[in-house]
Structure formats: C-alpha cells, structure tokens
C-alpha cells in the first residue's frame with residue numbers, strides 16, 4: 142500500500158478528527174524516523190512529547206518484548222509486580238503518596254478531578270468548582286475537556302460538566318480572586334504545552350499555592366507534557382517554588398506504550414476509596430514495564446543535566462536566527478515565536494519537506510519537543526534546517542511583494 146492508498150482508506154474509514162501530514166512513517170531509531178520511501182527525518186516532536194527516550198530505545202523494546210511473551214494482561218482484580226514497582230518508583234520520585242494508573246493523559250486528569258470533587262464534598266462543599274487558566278489543555282474526555290476552556294466552548298459538544306471556570310493566563314490576582322469557599326481545586330499546566338509553550342511565572346505559581354492553602358482547595362499540576370524529564374528535572378514543579386498536592390503524568394511515561402498516572406501527596410492519596418474509580422487496562426504489566434524502563438533512563442542526574450544544557454544551547458541558537466522573535470519554555474520544551482509576517486504553518490510544512498519534524502500549535506509558533514537523548518550534531522542540524530526554512534520563507538515573501 143502506498144500513501145495514496147492509505148489516504149483513500151483514511152477518507153473512507155477514519156473519523157475526520159485529525160488532519161494528517163502526507164507522510165507514512167515505517168521505522169524509528171533515537172531521534173530519527175524513516176518514511177516508506179526511505180527518506181530520513183529528524184524528529185523534534187517525538188510523537189508530541191511521547192518518545193522522550195527516542196524511538197525504539199533498546200531497553201524499552203527489550204522490556205516490552207520480554208513481558209509481551211510472558212503476560213500481557215490480568216486486570217486490576219489481581220496482582221502483577223511491574224505495576225506495584227512502578228507505583229513505588231513514581232511515588233518516591235514525586236509527591237510521596239499513592240498512585241492511580243490510567244491509559245492516557247485525559248484519564249489521569251479524570252482521576253485528579255474525582256479526587257478534587259470528593260475532597261470538596263468531604264469539606265461540605267456541595268457545588269465544587271475547579272479553576273484553570275484560559276488556553277490550558279487537560280484532555281478530551283468530558284471532565285478534562287470541561288477544564289480546557291478553548292475546546293469546551295465548542296457548542297456542538299455541549300453541555301460541558303458544571304463546576305469549571307477559567308481565569309486569564311498567568312494572572313495570579315485573578316486566580317486568587319477566583320479561588321474561594323466552593324473551590325475544590327486549581328488545575329493548571331506549569332507550562333502550557335498545546336497552547337504554544339507558555340510557562341507560568343513563579344509569582345503566579347506561588348499565588349496559586351497560597352490561594353489553595355487559604356481555601357483548603359487542592360493544587361493540581363497537569364505534568365502530562367512537562368513531566369518525565371522534559372524540562373530538565375524529572376518533574377517541572379521541581380524547578381518552581383511550589384509543590385502541588387496532586388499531579389498527573391502520561392505521554393512520555395510509557396515511552397510509546399499508552400499509560401497515564403495520577404500521583405498524590407500522602408494526604409490526597411487517602412481520598413479515593415473502593416468503588417470510586419477504576420479502569421480495566423490501567424497499570425497492566427506491558428505498559429508498566431515500559432514505564433519502568435523509561436524511568437530507569439530518564440530519572441538520572443546526568444541525563445537531566447544534559448537536557449538543561451542541550452535546551453540552553455538550542456534556545457540560544459534559535460534566538461540568534463533571523464525571523465525568530467522569542468523562544469519560550471524550559472529544557473527541551475521550547476516554543477519558537479516567529480516574527481510578524483512569518484506563516485508558521487507554511488514554515489512547518491517546509492521543515493517537514495526538509496526532513497525536520499516540528500509542530501505548529503498556534504499561528505506564529507513552532508513547537509519543539511525533541512527526544513531528551515538528542516545529541517549536539519542533531520541540535521545543530523535542526524537549527525540549520527530551521528534557519529534555511531526561515532530564510533527561504535522570507536526570500537519567497539519578498540519576491541512575491
């Protein structure tokens with residue numbers, strides 16, 4: 142089957158929820174991908190921050206291969222060792238409480254929302270409210286979607302869940318004012334990912350922590366995109382002055398296997414009880430051994446230091462390019478703001494042609510989420526490719542004036 146055949150079948154059989162780029166990938170290794178025609182690509186998107194240890198990392202592949210041949214699924218009605226070991230490892234490296242496993246990011250957030258609501262009911266709040274920032278992204282199921290203001294506004298999907306509100310991005314005063322007696326939780330991304338890589342200021346994070354402490358609400362960090370080493374520490378919160386009560390992980394956690402997790406402080410871990418939540422697949426041995434292998438690689442001081450160093454190098458090199466106005470983010474989670482007049486979508490499409498995969502989360506921004514294992518040559522190659530694409534765009538625009 143060639144690409145045209147795939148597109149014809151897609152047109153006929155797949156729901157029209159995604160606009161795909163016209164490329165069929167067939168193989169990956171580290172930061173590299175190959176399409177069906179044998180063309181090589183440098184992957185600076187990593188399956189949207191999923192392939193953080195690179196494609197087909199040998200240790201992840203071996204763990205999955207070995208487990209797949211032994212036992213793939215038993216359900217949560219029985220014990221399997223990988224799940225329990227993974228819970229211990231995640232708890233010890235984060236907030237010290239309990240873990241609920243899920244199969245995706247949005248499901249990890251559903252668990253956090255349930256914890257927040259139940260915690261609120263226990264405090265006598267009958268109509269609990271969850272506060273987020275405008276342009277936050279928390280997922281596509283109705284709970285998480287209701288906390289994702291831009292998508293929750295889609296009238297075709299109404300009604301959303303009650304009990305969600307949004308305040309202007311990074312506005313600590315507005316957040317403080319919105320948090321009160323009926324607030325169950327503040328649910329936020331420490332760095333907005335899907336919106337285009339926008340970090341919250343430390344002042345706002347401190348304001349969020351204070352507002353929660355004063356009101357008794359829980360502070361929930363959605364670290365689905367920022368976690369697992371992406372910003373140069375295992376979790377983004379470690380580089381901020383605050384510590385959340387609950388946090389969620391997914392994306393890179395499974396190295397390509399679908400897995401999510403809701404992680405709690407010791408107190409918040411006591412809230413959900415038998416019957417409150419569940420999932421057939423969650424925490425299965427296949428996804429759990431993959432996540433254990435990922436953590437073995439990423440939860441490493443030398444690797445995390447390299448993420449900070451490579452991130453700083455990438456940021457400086459990008460800032461020096463003609464056409465780049467700003468570079469936002471931390472570690473290897475970078476949003477490249479282009480100068481006025483640049484069409485990021487056109488630049489992104491040209492980059493794909495040139496063999497560099499990035500993503501365009503909003504007009505004017507290129508989003509870079511390379512594997513954390515990316516080497517210096519690959520970073521230089523990516524910067525040179527972006528430089529050439531921006532120059533070509535500028536020259537082309539000039540010529541068409």
Ligand SMILES: *Cc1c(COP(=O)(O)O)cnc(C)c1O
Pocket residue numbers: 244245246247248278279280281330334335363364365366367391392
């Ligand atoms: C991707 C993402 C989600 C949703 O994860 P899914 O696995 O697609 O459900 C939620 N929050 C953030 C911050 C994300 O980046």
